[in-house]
Every structure is written in structure tokens, then in C-alpha cells.
Amino acid sequence: MCHETTSVALKAQIGSAVGTCTLPDFETCDLILFFGQNTGANSPRFLHPLQEAVRRGCKIISFNPVREAGLVCFTNPQSPVEMLTGAATAIADTHLQVRPGGDIAALTGLCKHILDLEAEQGGIIDRTFTENETTNFDDFAARMHATPWDDIERESGLPRAALQSVANLYMRSERVIGVYGMGLTQHVHGSQNVQMLVNLLLLRGNIGRSGAGICPVRGHSNVQGQRTVGISEKPELVPLDQLATLFGFDPPRTEGLTTVKVAEGMIDGSVTAFLGLGGNFARAIPDVGRVDATWANLALTVQIATKLNRSHLMPGRAAWLLPCLVRAERDDQASGVQAVSIEDSFSHIHGSLGKRTPAHPMLKSEIAIVAGIAKATLASNPQVKWNEWTSNYGLVRDLIEQTYPEDFARFNARLFTPGGFYRSNPARLRHWHTPSGRALFKTPNVLSALGSPLIGNAMTLITLRSNDQFNTTIYGFDDRLRGLKGSRNIVLVSPDDMATRGLFAGQIVALETDHDDGFLRRVDGLCVTPYDLPTGCVGAYFPEVNALVPLGLRDLAANTPAYKGVSVRIVI
Secondary structure, three states: OOOHHHHHHHHHHHOOOOOOOOHHHHHOOOEEEEEOOOHHHHOHHHHHHHHHHHHOOOEEEEEOOOOOHHHOEEOOOOOHHHHHHOOOEEOOOEEEOOOOOOHHHHHHHHHHHHHHHHHHHOOOOOHHHHHHHEEOHHHHHHHHHHOOHHHHHHHHOOOHHHHHHHHHHHHHOOOEEEEEOHHHHOOOOHHHHHHHHHHHHHHOOOOOOOOOEEEEOOOOOOOOHHHHOOOOOOHHHOOHHHHHHHHOOOOOOOOOOOHHHHHHHHHHOOOOEEEEEOOOHHHHOOOHHHHHHHHHHOOEEEEEEOOOOHHHHOOOOEEEEEEEOOOOEOOEEOOEEOEEEEEOOOOEEEEEEOOEOOOOOOOEOHHHHHHHHHHHHOOOOOOOOHHHHHHOHHHHHHHHHHHOOOOOOOHHHHOOOOOOEEOOOHHHHOOOOOOOOOEEOOOOOOOOOOOOOOOOOOEEEEEEOOOOEEOOEEOOOOEHHHOEOOOOOEEEEOHHHHHHHOOOOOOEEEEEEOOOOOOOOEEEEEEEEEOOOOOOEEEEEOOOOHHHOOOOOEOOOOOOEOOOOEEEEEEO
């Protein structure tokens, strides 16, 4: 639902499905380019290294339809002086409010200016790098040269002079990091968003060296960790032959289902059972208005969870809700207290040991529940030792090490390495695991990441999360960082659009999706709230407006739902 776009786009371009940066890179970089990432709300701990980077002279440029407070200034809550005085560090030097879907055009403008100057005077791009480490440069450069500035300005919503100014700063910077979030990934052409940012970095060799690289910011501790150990619907990403040897069974080799494919399968009846390991699937997915009624048709629903959520109130014909230990709780098994492992956005593996007394002595761990279901379901196999794995999670890590010896050598011994141990990343070493053996300049075939242009009075909806929210879990109704209070049932509209459309603050309206597939998608009871946004753009909260996001509106390469680029109309 979030960063599969990253996995697909980066894998095709640099041969690695994850970012190439580590935290020490932020100690030496000269410039950080932020695209579609709300650090203050979604990754607040990241503000600490950003503050240190700014203090030593690093420049930060933000591309985002919303001027997010976390990139405006930061008062460090761990600093008594800053908390007592209210002193704050200005984070981003420049905020460019790009149109939703306009990042491809903005990045094209940066690359075009650089390549035009290279053609005029030379010595700007890293020719040694582009000639020896990349392919398809000439085709990419030709497309950049041929793209008119009028088109770039129209699609990005940014003036040529602003883009050229950022490009000039990029050219003066020795070490550059590109940071991005779901503002790039959750579009119909989200993969091209990501790849255009990589193209920019490749021009001056900013991948595969210290203080530079590509940095997708992921949320959950194991969003990329699950892929690392072969949990995927794509059989080509899993070492199936190795698993067959280790465990004496023939693993499935057909492609599985993504989030949107699961939802479509629930609608057409091809999906008949659902097992959820945490999460609030029923509210996190797109098109909830169409999917909600189908839960009751499922033969079986199983929810393994730490806290109650809306999904648990949507049972199938047979339904089980299985509470489990949270990661902070002590997990006692036959061999003693157990630890689990997590992987962060910087490819570091950390051990996690719960210390709190469990909420109830009957609570089981996720591993115990999954293994228990497996024992009750599957035929006995002497190579598959559910009881032993439940009693000692170190045995599971030993098996991960056998499956991925290069990444997980001495896994158990390194589990509690301070700061985590680093999992290898070939692209960081300029080992490009691509068909050509080189990094690939990907030539875009669109300037807008939106699926189609706006028609008539339609506007582009971007979904937002508040600082008082974790995924679908809402802790309060105030969005402190945006200065919004009292309700989440709002629609943010620029004052210019309000004036043009005859809207007033506090007016109650509906949003309807402008998507021609025969289904009416509508959310009522939204309060018009003036906010600093680009014209033609409205903002509203995830998951409250997920019903407006069609299942068919998703990244063409990765199937990630397009939560950041939905065409809607305001209905009075």
C-alpha cells in the first residue's frame, strides 16, 4: 500500500529494492532534496539528524504540495534549552509547492537545466560515472533536451527560475541525498516519480558513495524487512529452491495477490478467506465503500492483533479474533525470554526484546499463533519443526541465515549490535544487479504522475495523515503541526480556489470521485477549511476519505494505490 513502488522502481533501475543511504551519510551530505515526505508527522525521529545537518551547513529543499511544519522548523524536545526558550532550527531553505503529480515535471526541469548547461560548457555531470556505471544516458538526455519549459511549468506548477535555482544548487553540491515518501510512490505513475529522482542523482554520481544516495522513508519497522526474508507475492523474489531443500516441500510458484488484487478478489468472489497479521486492512485499503459489504461473504476471517480496530467488526461467516503479545511485552517461551528482529529504512537489523509484563498470562506471541495454526492445518513434516521454532526464535534466525548467508551471517551473534548491523546493499558499492550490470537511466514517457488530466472543475485529492495518528489509528482530532483543531471531517482548499468556486470557510460539502468506471464514490459531511495548497488541489484525511480512491487507480508497475492523485469534484 505504500512502498512497493520503491521496491519495483529501484530494483529495475539500480538493482536494489531498497534505499542506498545509511544515517552516517547525513553527517557529510551537502544537500538534501525532499520529495513528498512529511517528516514531522510520519518520521519525527528523523528530524534530529536533519537538525544536525542544517547546523553544519547542509542545505535542504522541499518539494511538496503542503508546506509541512516538520520541514519548516524544529524545536528539539530532548534539548532543555530549546524547550524552555522556544528556540527552533529552520530546516528547509526552500519550499516548492509542486502540483500533485507534478514531481516528474519538476525533476525533468532540474535535469534539463543541468544537461543544457553541460551541453553548453561541459564539466557539470560526472562523465566518468555515467560512461562507466550507467546505460541509456543518451536517450534520457535527448528526452530532457526536447521537453519544452512551458510543459514543465504547466505540469509542475513551478516557475522555471525556481527549478533552475535548485538545479544550480545541486550542481554546486558535492554530496546529495534524495529523500522521498508516499508523495512520490502513491500515484499511477509513481514508479516514474521515483526513477526520475534516481536519474537526477545519477547525473553527478550521487549513488554509491559516502554522503549521497537515494533514501525512501518507510514507516513500519518491517515494511522492507518482510521482503528481505522472502515474504512476497512475487515468486521471483523468493529463493524457492533453497526453501524446498531446507524444508522438504514444494513451495507455491504462482504469483500471489497485492492489496488491490485482494480487494478485487473479495468483490468478485475469488478470494474466500482472509488472515490478517496485525493492521486494519478494512480501513487502510482504497474503495472501502465497495469492499465493505463483501467481508460478510468470506468463508473465514482471522485477525491476529494487539488492539481492536474496525476490521475486527467485519467478520466473515466464520471469524476468529486472536489477541497477541505486543512487541514491548515480555515473551517467555520454553527456552527462555525471546527476542525478535526488525529492519529499519536504512537496512540495519535490530534485535527487539520486550520487557513489560504481558497484559494477560494467556496471551500468545504472533509466532506461537501462526505456528499453532500451521500445526493444526498442515500434514506433519519432520523438516518443519513448529514446536521447536516456537520455543526458540533463535532457531528461526538460524534458518534465515542459511537461506540468506550473505546478508545474515552470524545473525544471532550480531542481533544486538549497537545501532543494528548493516545488511549489504550492492548498489551502495556500485554493484548493479541489473540485466546490463549498470545503473539505468529511465526515460519517462509522461510529465504528470496522475493517471489522466483533470477535466472541467475537477480537482486533485491528496490524502493526509495528522501528527496525532499512526496509520489508521487516530489518537486525537487535533492536527497540531498544521494548526487544525476539532475535527478530521474536513477538506482543505486553497483560498484562491475557495474564491473561484464560491466556497466559504465552515461550509459543509461532499467530495465525489471523477472516475469513469460506473461506480459512485462519495464522502459527505466535509467542512471546507482554507489552507495553503496549490490551486486545483484539495486535501483530506486518510482513512476517512479512502472510499474516494478507486481500486483501479494504482501505480502501473507496482499496483500501489494512488492515494495522492485522485480526481474529485466538490459537491455543494
